[in-house]
Amino acid sequence: MKKLDDIDLKILTLLYKDADITNKELAAQIGIAPSTCLERVKRMKNHSIIKGAFVDINFKNIGGNIEAIAAIRLQPYSEQIVNQLRDDLLKLPEIVSLYHMGGSYDYFIHMSVKDSEHLRKFVFNAVTSREEVQTVETSLVFEHSRSGVLPSFEDD
Structure with a gap:
């Protein structure tokens, strides 16, 4: 293009x-x-410059009282394992976003759940129960904001 x-x-x-x-x-x-x-x-x-559009939903207004981010480290680590985890997790209604990362953790999972018990069960059943998941650290999200400003990559 x-x-x-x-x-x-x-x-x-x-x-x-x-x-x-x-x-x-x-x-x-x-x-x-x-x-x-x-x-x-x-x-x-x-040309895949615009990949799609989305609706920004206030999860609290539909029962998602808690948002959390789980940092996940995988072992063993392979493309097949990474892709399978992504595909499996994206099917779950609690998942808001997934980030495949470089660095200390392999994935960051952004999720929304109704309460702390739902969060606990979700992390145990969907994440830590998987053989390839070595480490999980879950943090609560107090506020999530999205910039409305398009990043600029032009040389000034």
Whole structure:
């Protein structure tokens, strides 16, 4: 794909801030035709620049009273083991996000559960019960915030 131009970057900036914006609103804010805007968004989706959009849910309002991050170290460590853990955990409704890491831990798991007993059972049943899991350290999340500012990688 060709290098992104200023219009593409404006589209990404606005979508990053509000993925729910309509194409018509997006085009108007940038000053281009809606058809042009739609084609640019489609092109960026086809080239995996835009991987998707998501809804930011307040888990507390639907019963997820506790959020936690579990840091996991695997032993043995192989691509097959890493991929299987990812695939198995992503099927579970408690999982919000998974991060395959380099460094001391192999995975960080972001989860949401209804209470401390749910957290305890989830960690025991879904994580520590696995043979390849060597270490688990679970920390509570007091607040989770997401930046609405698109990172810039342009040379200044």
